[in-house]
Amino acid sequence: MIWSRHNILSPSVSVDTLTLWLLRGAAGAAMxxxxxxxxxxxxxxxxxxxxxxxxxxxxDPSWNPGENLYxxxxxxxxxxxxxxxxxxxxxxxxxxxxxxxxxYASPHAASIYRRLVELLAGIPSVVYGFWGLTTLVPxxxxxxxxxxxxxxxxxxxxxxxxxxxxLTAYAALLAVPGEYMLGATALGLSRWGTIRxxxxxxxxxxxxxxxILAAGxxxxxxxxxxxxxxxxxxxxxxxxxxxxxxxxxxxxEMPYAMNDHRAALFVSGLALMLxxxxxxxxxxxxxxxxxx
Amino acid sequence: MRIFSTKKYALxxxxxxxxxxxxxxxxxxxxxxxxxxxxxxxxxxxxxxxxFEAQHPGTRIDVxxxxxxxxxxxxxxxxxxxxxxxxxxxxxxxxxxAHTIALDGxxxxxxxxxxxxxxxxxxxxxxxxxxxxxxxxxxxxxxPITAINxxxxxxxxxxxxxxxxxxxxxxxxxxxxxxNAQGIKTVAGNPNAIGYxxxxxxxxxxxxxxxxxxxxxxxxxxxxxxxxxGTFPLSRPLNLVTRAxxxxxxxxxxxFARSExxxxxxxxxxxxxxxxx
Numbered sequence: 316m317i318w319s320r321h322n323i324l325s326p327s328v329s330v331d332t333l334t335l336w337l338l339r340g341a342a343g344a345a346m347x348x349x350x351x352x353x354x355x356x357x358x359x360x361x362x363x364x365x366x367x368x369x370x371x372x373x374x375d376p377s378w379n380p381g382e383n384l385y386x387x388x389x390x391x392x393x394x395x396x397x398x399x400x401x402x403x404x405x406x407x408x409x410x411x412x413x414x415x416x417x418x419y420a421s422p423h424a425a426s427i428y429r430r431l432v433e434l435l436a437g438i439p440s441v442v443y444g445f446w447g448l449t450t451l452v453p454x455x456x457x458x459x460x461x462x463x464x465x466x467x468x469x470x471x472x473x474x475x476x477x478x479x480x481x482l483t484a485y486a487a488l489l490a491v492p493g494e495y496m497l498g499a500t501a502l503g504l505s506r507w508g509t510i511r512x513x514x515x516x517x518x519x520x521x522x523x524x525x526x527i528l529a530a531g532x533x534x535x536x537x538x539x540x541x542x543x544x545x546x547x548x549x550x551x552x553x554x555x556x557x558x559x560x561x562x563x564x565x566x567x568e569m570p571y572a573m574n575d576h577r578a579a580l581f582v583s584g585l586a587l588m589l590x591x592x593x594x595x596x597x598x599x600x601x602x603x604x605x606x607x
Numbered sequence: 608m609r610i611f612s613t614k615k616y617a618l619x620x621x622x623x624x625x626x627x628x629x630x631x632x633x634x635x636x637x638x639x640x641x642x643x644x645x646x647x648x649x650x651x652x653x654x655x656x657x658x659f660e661a662q663h664p665g666t667r668i669d670v671x672x673x674x675x676x677x678x679x680x681x682x683x684x685x686x687x688x689x690x691x692x693x694x695x696x697x698x699x700x701x702x703x704x705a706h707t708i709a710l711d712g713x714x715x716x717x718x719x720x721x722x723x724x725x726x727x728x729x730x731x732x733x734x735x736x737x738x739x740x741x742x743x744x745x746x747x748x749x750x751p752i753t754a755i756n757x758x759x760x761x762x763x764x765x766x767x768x769x770x771x772x773x774x775x776x777x778x779x780x781x782x783x784x785x786x787n788a789q790g791i792k793t794v795a796g797n798p799n800a801i802g803y804x805x806x807x808x809x810x811x812x813x814x815x816x817x818x819x820x821x822x823x824x825x826x827x828x829x830x831x832x833x834x835x836x837g838t839f840p841l842s843r844p845l846n847l848v849t850r851a852x853x854x855x856x857x858x859x860x861x862x863f864a865r866s867e868x869x870x871x872x873x874x875x876x877x878x879x880x881x882x883x884x
């Protein structure tokens with residue numbers, strides 16, 4: 316090991332100790348921030364939770380904070396519909412893109428294509444939203460009014476999370492040991508056979524991690540969805556109906572909210588946070604089972 | 608994948624710190640006044656503040672948005688010296704003092720390609736409560752109406768609901784928007800949409816080629832002129848509010864904002880200066 320040389324030349328362990336404590340400090344700070352955010356959300360939502368019972372956030376007739384009605388359920392479903400729809404579209408597309416770059420494209424084409432996907436990942440979400448509002452929404456409006464809809468949200472979100480899935484899947488495929496591929500070739504497997512039988516199973520965990528990362532982004536995405544989904548609080552019964560997501564609700568109403576309304580928005584934030592934590596715990600369990 | 612070397616990283620941090628250091632003002636702290644509140648008033652207040660600062664060296668006016676409710680809140684708890692509130696004060700807010708600096712009208716807008724040329728108050732109510740859902744009912748083309756409403760808490764929404772004597776839960780909107788610009792873009796992109804925004808903003812956009820048009824209300828054309836002479840029914844005062852009788856810098860700024868010296872700035876934002884009525 317390269318590291319051991321330092322210890323032989325200078326027997327003092329102070330550098331290692333220092334590094335250890337620095338890293339412990341950094342890890343502790345990262346964990347502390349998450350806990351502080353949770354605490355902050357809980358404190359800010361407390362005024363609402365104190366005299367509005369939890370089930371009212373799911374059973375009130377509507378979301379009209381001005382009239383003391385606080386039903387979050389339609390926004391919960393809206394958030395999940397939009398994120399699930401986008402994942403459903405982006406996952407196969409992203410994995411296909413990664414396979415194309417890794418195994419099918421010529422080195423030149425692969426390099427250009429990869430740069431393009433990286434560029435896609437770098438575009439700010441408000442630009443996607445603006446494009447959606449001025450191009451996609453009028454287009455869907457011709458198909459089925461009002462245009463601003465769950466479908467528009469899903470399509471914009473798909474574009475936004477596609478690069479995350481494609482790039483992490485590509486990285487996972489790249490990390491498959493070369494011996495596996497050589498072995499598969501030596502066995503006379505076809506290219507597709509190698510991919511299906513060797514590369515994909517070996518890269519499974521990495522690809523799944525990318526999909527979960529993308530799901531987190533899809534659930535939390537605010538600006539682009541705020542601009543294209545119409546923001547009407549309702550349970551969508553078709554792709555063409557407008558929805559409002561939890562994150563959009565906070566961005567839309569927070570600047571103008573006071574008292575209970577404000578606290579109820581922090582309850583939205585708390586719900587969003589719990590949703591993401593639930594997702595992560597499911598993902599962690601899946602990963603454990605997948606490896607075990 | 609190549610990772611930045613420690614040296615490059617250190618250089619980057621050093622550059623960041625250096626730029627940050629430059630941004631610090633070297634001279635003594637100037638006298639400072641903070642304004643927060645309505646996004647309708649903020650651009651105007653910022654323009655007025657710039658002119659005020661030029662005439663009064665050593666002062667700094669900080670303008671932040673966040674809505675009328677925030678203006679009220681911040682003024683009450685002292686975070687802001689002056690609040691910007693784009694409506695008349697409510698009975699529960701009589702602990703504050705309002706100083707009107709301009710008037711603004713809220714107008715209904717349609718896409719320029721929509722053949723409808725005017726709506727009555729009852730027709731607007733029927734559209735927004737979902738009783739009329741097709742333009743054909745109103746003599747327009749056979750297409751479903753897209754009703755655009757504002758998000759809860761905005762003063763434009765309160766003014767609109769007050770005019771129609773409706774509650775927000777009565778409204779059946781198809782799209783809910785945040786600010787005026789988003790409303791104008793939505794109507795410009797949807798030939799069958801109807802929305803309501805600040806007349807000043809809508810007149811400006813319509814003049815600059817955005818395909819929208821302002822509808823007359825109760826037979827009164829939605830123009831800056833009719834807001835000024837008080838005939839347009841859906842209008843509101845733009846107020847600067849203070850906790851008590853303003854003192855010092857705040858008093859000077861309010862007097863300046865209400866004076867003839869800023870009428871050109873008020874008109875440039877398509878608002879109506881006070882004292883003309």
